[in-house]
Amino acid sequence: MKLLRATHLGMCFGVRDAIALAQSEAARQPLTILGELVHNETVLADLRARGIAIAPHHPDAATPTVMVTAHGASDTAIAAARARGHHVLEATCPLVRVAHRAVQALVRDGFHPIIIGQRGHVEVRGLTEDLAECDIVLTEADVVVLRERPRFGIASQTTQPIERVRQLVAVIRARFPQSEVRFVDTVCQPTKQRQTAAEELARQCDVVVVIGGAHSNNTRELVATCARHCSRVHHVQGPDDLRPEWFIDVETVGLTAGTSTPDATIVAVEQALWQIAGQLPTKQLTCLSPLAA
Secondary structure: OEEEEOOOOOOOHHHHHHHHHHHHHHOOOOOEEEOOOOOOHHHHHHHHHOOOEEOOOHHHOOOOEEEEOOOOOOHHHHHHHHHOOOEEEEOOOHHHHHHHHHHHHHHHOOOEEEEEOOOOOHHHHHHHOOOOOOEEEOOHHHHHOOOOOOEEEEEEOOOOOHHHHHHHHHHHHHHOOOOEEEEOOOOOHHHHHHHHHHHHHHHHOOEEEEEOOOOOHHHHHHHHHHHOOOOOEEEEOOHHHOOHHHHOOOOEEEEEEOOOOOHHHHHHHHHHHHHHHHHOOHHHOOOOOOOOO
């Protein structure tokens, strides 16, 4: 059995920086994170072990200092936290900030904002809560119910697959040929790299294992991308989720991971895969090679 790594996988710089900030601040003072810093239970468990509180509902924060997650927050939510007397730290990914500025610029220029993203996701809430009005779309069915406006300004959740975003922009243009449509590409580069690498990986593999949190949107999108090119794709959060029967009569296994997946988790899954390969009948070990860098 041969194991192949995606050329781009795992934690992005925005997640690493957010975790580092939380750890350093927690060493100095009591800290509450307003929601899940990232959507990965391993990371969250480590933060809790360091004494960091996580408050899913922002008014529940009990410490003087609170932190906005890597997904960002609206000015309204941040102002509300300050009004409750909290000192607010922001771990917002810089590329999410870029998306916020893009949406604000579209509104200033007189465009009705459309956000391509998952309704209710924390990042999408942050992008839209300050807006007087907006539309959120994720499918062509969502576009069908939009009402016509003279000008549409389109941006997206940073972790959406760029092909989906471009497709929906085209659908919006076709649905409203008389409207002016301005599109700003706010899909982040790490997402694009991981999506492209996952697609290339899946084409080469009999089975693909995608590592990431159960609630991670970008991990679920990697799963969907791989499934378009490989019929056997498994989403795992860690090595304990692997099943040996997935790899019987398999020559090539691919491995990728979402942007909030720790390096240690990726390594642990790799090691578990090698152990599984070693337990299969000798005839199954058709090719054992080092993982790609």
